[in-house]
Amino acid sequence: MTVEDFTDLDLDHGRALRRGYPEAVLCDAKTPDQVRRAAAECREAATG
Numbered sequence: 001m002t003v004e005d006f007t008d009l010d011l012d013h014g015r016a017l018r019r020g021y022p023e024a025v026l027c028d029a030k031t032p033d034q035v036r037r038a039a040a041e042c043r044e045a046a047t048g
Helices: 015-019 032-047
Strands: 003-005 010-012
């Protein structure tokens, strides 16, 4: 399992392989900077 653990974010990049759908990021409690970082990390994981 590939999980990136940030102080404020836990991104599960292996979810698509295990569950059949990619990671989703709940943004309502996140700052704009956290959302940008999460999106960038998900994009990087998807494109390598």
